[in-house]
Amino acid sequence: MDSKHNLSRRRFMGGTAAALGYLGLKPGSAMGASLPRPPKDLASLQERDDYDSLIKLSSNENPWGPSPAMWEAMDSARKYSNRYGYPDANIQEKLAEHHGVQPENILLGAGSGETLRVAGHAFLGHNKKVIGVEPTYLTVYQVASGIDADVIALPLDSDYRQNMDDTIKLTKRHYRDVGMVYICNPNNPTGIVVNSDDIRALLDEIPVDIPVLIDEAYHHYIQDPAYATSVPYVAEGRPVLVARTFSKIYGMAGMRLGYGIAPADMIEHMRTYTTGSVNALVKWGGAAALADTEYERWVKDTTIRLRERTITAVRDMGFNVLPSETNFFMVHTGRPAAEVRAEFRKRGIMVGRDFPPMLDHLRVSISTEEDMDRFLEVWKEIFPEGVAAGG
Numbered sequence: 001m002d003s004k005h006n007l008s009r010r011r012f013m014g015g016t017a018a019a020l021g022y023l024g025l026k027p028g029s030a031m032g033a034s035l036p037r038p039p040k041d042l043a044s045l046q047e048r049d050d051y052d053s054l055i056k057l058s059s060n061e062n063p064w065g066p067s068p069a070m071w072e073a074m075d076s077a078r079k080y081s082n083r084y085g086y087p088d089a090n091i092q093e094k095l096a097e098h099h100g101v102q103p104e105n106i107l108l109g110a111g112s113g114e115t116l117r118v119a120g121h122a123f124l125g126h127n128k129k130v131i132g133v134e135p136t137y138l139t140v141y142q143v144a145s146g147i148d149a150d151v152i153a154l155p156l157d158s159d160y161r162q163n164m165d166d167t168i169k170l171t172k173r174h175y176r177d178v179g180m181v182y183i184c185n186p187n188n189p190t191g192i193v194v195n196s197d198d199i200r201a202l203l204d205e206i207p208v209d210i211p212v213l214i215d216e217a218y219h220h221y222i223q224d225p226a227y228a229t230s231v232p233y234v235a236e237g238r239p240v241l242v243a244r245t246f247s248k249i250y251g252m253a254g255m256r257l258g259y260g261i262a263p264a265d266m267i268e269h270m271r272t273y274t275t276g277s278v279n280a281l282v283k284w285g286g287a288a289a290l291a292d293t294e295y296e297r298w299v300k301d302t303t304i305r306l307r308e309r310t311i312t313a314v315r316d317m318g319f320n321v322l323p324s325e326t327n328f329f330m331v332h333t334g335r336p337a338a339e340v341r342a343e344f345r346k347r348g349i350m351v352g353r354d355f356p357p358m359l360d361h362l363r364v365s366i367s368t369e370e371d372m373d374r375f376l377e378v379w380k381e382i383f384p385e386g387v388a389a390g391g
């Protein structure tokens, strides 16, 4: 009895400094000395300052975050933080309405990363294959390798576009084993779109029962008229799953909300793999985001203006930059991008990561005007002689 009591007390003590305060003990006391971790407050504050002071151009986030209307909606939902069932702003119905589909065509996730993971588990079991390109966004491939599914990744063409004829041929050749085709549109890290004609050709030519996952995380930034969303294929009943996120244009990467749009039978099949990890606040924030079209337009216009200004400045120094339809761009550094990244990091700027095989290209996310000015300043420091220094 005594030892049980001690054990549960010790477990309780393993928590926070607040728990120590509550029991009137100090970390130096006999029980405090047995705490598994020292109070972390100071260390984490330090980490937080370091993080806050970095210029973050590495994860394609929206630097401005949620709009005032979204904050207000999330604030109003704080009172549901302690509930399981609560009014959820009808986010599922609002998304369905937004896309002209039915609520049973929508599957919410903690970011579209969850949608991609769920799709991987749902469609790639039993050693199935996923067909896609390289480089691209890796979540689906990572799930595949975790469950012993195969990844067949085609190289991009010399203009960094996806070769749809090859994608179709490859899918047909392996069709008995293909669990899913993955298309990132526009592609991350290149920022280049797959034309709507190519998507249609793919859907028309591959066997009708092969699921096609089209990741439209950067949909809201696109201007290229050759692109079209693939959502209408869902209403046609094709086995298409479109993944969307609130992390980019809506500025809620840290809040985690994304979703898939697909025929109801695909959604039902995927549902068993979800974690139910979408929180109350973000549902309200998401509903407010859909309504705040003015903010969405402002983020789009501002991001594109800053992207084009930065790209022009880098091109004027002689560098080759891929055309981008997103909130990031890729520039040819002419030397290992890892070295360039390290130079940026020394000066407090986080930028890109490796995207094999494009190891001499740097992916740069668009942030505020001030951040992009600093990026250009540092770029000039790293490449004082323009492109010549890039080798």
Ligand SMILES: Cc1ncc(COP(=O)(O)O)c(C=O)c1O
Pocket (backbone or CB within 6 Å): 059, 060, 110, 111, 112, 113, 114, 137, 184, 188, 215, 217, 218, 244, 245, 246, 247, 253, 257, 258
């Ligand atoms: C193409 C693509 N898909 C999906 C995601 C996942 O985003 P999230 O899980 O925040 O919705 C990202 C994030 O960078 C992405 O670039």
